[in-house]
Amino acid sequence: MSFQSRSLTSRSGIKLSGMVLLALFSLLMFSAPLVAQPTDEQPPAEQPPAEPVENKPDPPEEPDAEAAKSPLAKYVIVDSPIDDAVFRTIRNTALRLQELAQLEDRPAFLILEIRPGQSEFHQVHGIAKFLTSSKLDRVRTIAWVPETVTGNNVVVALGCAEIILHPDAELGDIGRGKPVDPDEEQLVLTLVEKRHNVKLSRDLVSGMLNPQVTLLQATIDRDGMTEKRIVTEEQAKVLRDNQIAITNVEVIKDRGQRGIFSGSQARELGVLVTHTIETRAELSNLYGLDPQSLREHREQGESKVVKLIDVTDIIDPVLEAFIGRQIER
Structure with missing residues (x-):
């Protein structure tokens, strides 16, 4: 009996030991994948592909910024004769553009359509002097000449930073076949010498002021460079x-x-004009302007009333004084 008991006990111990080993082996088998799993997921976590994308600027913002900087522009027709009302229109329009250009930090264009006619020299010189002044340092002034202009009105175009001509239109002959008064000539040449318009030169404009001046196109070689220049015979x-x-x-x-x-x-010679165009509409493409800004701008001046004074009697001192008062009104 004792031998059988020990034998049973021994078998039970062996069975128990086998069960324990089996349990330990199963535990190791199931726990091994759990230990290895983080190792399989680690490489994706270490890659940083999305960081550079987050730092890129938002593309839609750029067009909005460009739209905010779109050019300002005003289109003014310069009728003849040029008088105080025309001068006032140009001055007020230009100063408003200058103010807006400074406040909004935008480029600004003042386009003057110069029409043919005759005007007093002091009027055209006053406008040209204003256009070349530092008061308009934020405004680019452009003279658009769609048809031939001669006489004093040409001086307004010479005061602009750029001149644009129709290919068939002509500009010049300021004295209309005669030399301009020497004092007036010197005033115009002084404006040109400011180099406000790089397409103008003293010699070129001298030929436009005086028919007796001969103009030459001289080819000059200097330091290995070739340059063509418009000069007078004297120069x-x-x-x-x-x-x-x-x-x-x-x-x-x-x-x-x-x-x-x-x-x-002028375009062939490389002088006087910046561009040649055939229609006003081409200005919008040339300078990137809103076509609506090329609508004619006319400032309303004082209204004029015409009255007829019927004089049937002999003009005596009393009637003369009455007529004088009516004219002054």
């Missing part, structure tokens, strides 16, 4: 006296001829 002599090599000379205006240039001729 060509000065260049030669200063040992500047002039390799070719072409006469573009003989003595006695009017100093006037068409848009196509």
Whole structure:
């Protein structure tokens, strides 16, 4: 009996030990994947592909910013004769543009359509002097000449930073076949010498002021560079006296001829005009302007009332005084 009991006990111990080992082995098998799982997920967690994308600016903001900087523009027709009312319109429009350009930090354009006619010199010079002043340092002034303009009205165009001509329109002959008064000539040349318009030069405008001036296109070689320049005969002599090599000379205006240039001729010579166009609508594409800004701008001045005074009696001192008072009113 004792031997059988020990035998049973021994078998029970072996069975128990086997069960314990089996349990331990199962525990290791199920726990091994749990330990390895974080290792499989670790590489994706270490990659940072999304960081650079978060730092990029929002693309839709850029068009809005550009729209906020769209140019300001006003279009003014300069009728003849140019008088105080026209001067006031140009001045007030330009100063408003200057103020808006400063407040909104936007480019601004004042486009003056110069029409043919005749005006007093002091009026056109006053406008040109104003256009070249520092009061309009934020406004680009543009003269648009769709048809031929001669006489004093040309001076307004010379006061603008840019001149745009129709290819067939002509600009010049300020004295209309005669030399301009010397004092007036000097005032115009002083404006040109400000270099407000880089397409103008003293010599070129001298030929537009005086038919007796001969204009030449001189090809100059200096330091290995070739330059074509419009000069008077006198200036060509000065260049030669200063040992500047002039390799070719072409006469573009003989003595006695009017100093006037068409848009196509000026463009070919590289003087006077910045561009040539055929219609006003082309201005919007040329300068990136809203077409609505090219609508005609006319400032309302004082209304004029015409009255008829019927005089049937002899004009005595009393009637003369009455008529004088009516005229002053």
